[in-house]
Amino acid sequence: MNSRPLMQLRLSTSPTLNVGDTPTGQLSIFPVVDGTFEGERLRGKVLSGGADWVTKGADGVLRLDLHVTLQTDDGALIDMTFTGIRDDANHYFRTLPRFETASLKYAFLNRLLAVGVGEIGPDGPVHVIEEIL
Secondary structure (H helix, E strand, O other), X not given: OOEEEEEEEEEEEOOOEEEEEEOOEEEEEEEEEEEEEEOOOOEEEEOOOEEEEEEEOOOOOXXXXXXXXXXXXXXXXXXXXXXXXXXXXXXXXXXXXXXXXXXXXXXXXXXXXXXXXXXXXXXXXEEEEEEEO
16 A cells, blocks of 8 residues: 655644543543644644544543644635544554545545544644555
8 A cells, every 4th residue: 555645733732621431431522722734735724623532442542533624824724534543552543534625726635545643742642644545
């Protein structure tokens, strides 16, 4: 399988909202307040208002469900979602991003599949996202 770099995504979050124990695990919401993204074909900022819904299962694994809006440097809006798995005990943090936009310039995002490798940096989550060719 071949891939090529799509972007590096950096997120900043505000204090966590702890929903508590639900039937599927312990649910926490991480509101996204801003961030940046940069790649060869697109760059810009992450708008506030998104969040990552994180469910910690009995096995200690975190299941991620992120939804944010990206705004490119030239003003296009891109809806980005991803699901993912974060297993700190095994140093595993992978995501499956999807994109949706009305912009003709960035329409290639509507029809690609991508994978991401994440880590928690000193300033928040950082995701290196690759397009699957």
